[in-house]
Amino acid sequence: MRFETVELSPRIGTEIRAGKTDLLKGGLREEIRDLLEQRGILLFRGLGLTEEEQLEFSSTIGEVFDQGEKGIFRVTLDRSITPQADYLEATTFWHIDGAHDRVPTRASVLTARVLTDDGGRWTEFANTYAAYEDLPLEKKQWAETQRVVHSQVYLQSAHYKSPTPEMAAHWRTHSEQIHPLVWKHRSGRKSLLLGHTAGRILGMSDDDSRRALGELLEWASQPRFVYRHHWTVGDMIIWDNTGVMHRVEPYRADSGRLLSRTTLVGEEPVM
Ligand SMILES: [Fe+2]
Numbered sequence: 001m002r003f004e005t006v007e008l009s010p011r012i013g014t015e016i017r018a019g020k021t022d023l024l025k026g027g028l029r030e031e032i033r034d035l036l037e038q039r040g041i042l043l044f045r046g047l048g049l050t051e052e053e054q055l056e057f058s059s060t061i062g063e064v065f066d067q068g069e070k071g072i073f074r075v076t077l078d079r080s081i082t083p084q085a086d087y088l089e090a091t092t093f094w095h096i097d098g099a100h101d102r103v104p105t106r107a108s109v110l111t112a113r114v115l116t117d118d119g120g121r122w123t124e125f126a127n128t129y130a131a132y133e134d135l136p137l138e139k140k141q142w143a144e145t146q147r148v149v150h151s152q153v154y155l156q157s158a159h160y161k162s163p164t165p166e167m168a169a170h171w172r173t174h175s176e177q178i179h180p181l182v183w184k185h186r187s188g189r190k191s192l193l194l195g196h197t198a199g200r201i202l203g204m205s206d207d208d209s210r211r212a213l214g215e216l217l218e219w220a221s222q223p224r225f226v227y228r229h230h231w232t233v234g235d236m237i238i239w240d241n242t243g244v245m246h247r248v249e250p251y252r253a254d255s256g257r258l259l260s261r262t263t264l265v266g267e268e269p270v271m
Helices: 020-025 029-039 051-061 085-092 128-133 137-143 152-159 165-171 206-220
Strands: 004-007 014-017 041-044 073-075 107-114 122-127 147-151 176-180 182-184 190-192 198-201 226-230 236-240 244-248 258-264
Touching: 014 029, 020 051, 029 041, 029 051, 029 236, 041 226, 051 107, 051 258, 085 152, 085 244, 122 128, 122 236, 128 190, 128 206, 147 152, 152 165, 152 198, 176 182, 198 206, 236 244
Parallel strands: 014 041
Antiparallel strands: 004 014, 041 236, 073 258, 107 236, 107 258, 122 226, 122 244, 147 176, 147 198, 182 190
16 A cells, blocks of 8 residues: 555545545555445545546546536536536435446545535445345345335435426436345445435335335434535545445535536446
8 A cells, every 4th residue: 555544434434545646546446445345435635637637547446428518617606617516416315326327336535626615524434235235144145135216306306396397307317227225336336326316115105115215215314324514615525436335415506616527437336
């Protein structure tokens, strides 16, 4: 290991202390990827990479997803900067990015650029590997046989209680996916595939589905599985999007809050 590490909590999160130059050289790919899978999120406190450097660093650990401007997606509620800003309102609810796709993205890298006093000061991350591992045996066996419908519609409906027909129609243009509740990764490890994109368990009534998914979500977001990061400008976080849910503290659309996100292309379908 060519950098110093500090555990942020027993079950999730490690801070990496490494210099900009070492990170950009790219020789740390395997160490960072291994640590990411084991620890769910990696924090680089006050690293202060520019967007170009963030892009460069991201491409040393995986294939960068083509989004936003040359791979940089600006996380803000300001529609003049990010046309998809409306969709981000619902990210105050637990979710895994692209859980309604066949192959969810591998990981995302986020750097805080502008913070304000109008909310959005923290982001929470929940380790869904740990949440699965700690389930009682009976519950694990039950979960392993369940299949769940994931959709952007469920996530957006958590935020927008009375959407216009146009909004609802737009949400439905996104893919819907049926995934197993327990993701059996190639590594042999298992995680829960949960969050507000999960709306229905196959073969169960809507009410029973909601109850069962709600209970599991509550289980998986217990403090012992969660790391809450209080942002400072320049902080960078990578999260393993295949085994971590996240959500942000609500913030005002006109707050000016801005983070830059780069995303790594998914590497394995949910099985
Ligand atoms: Fe997200």
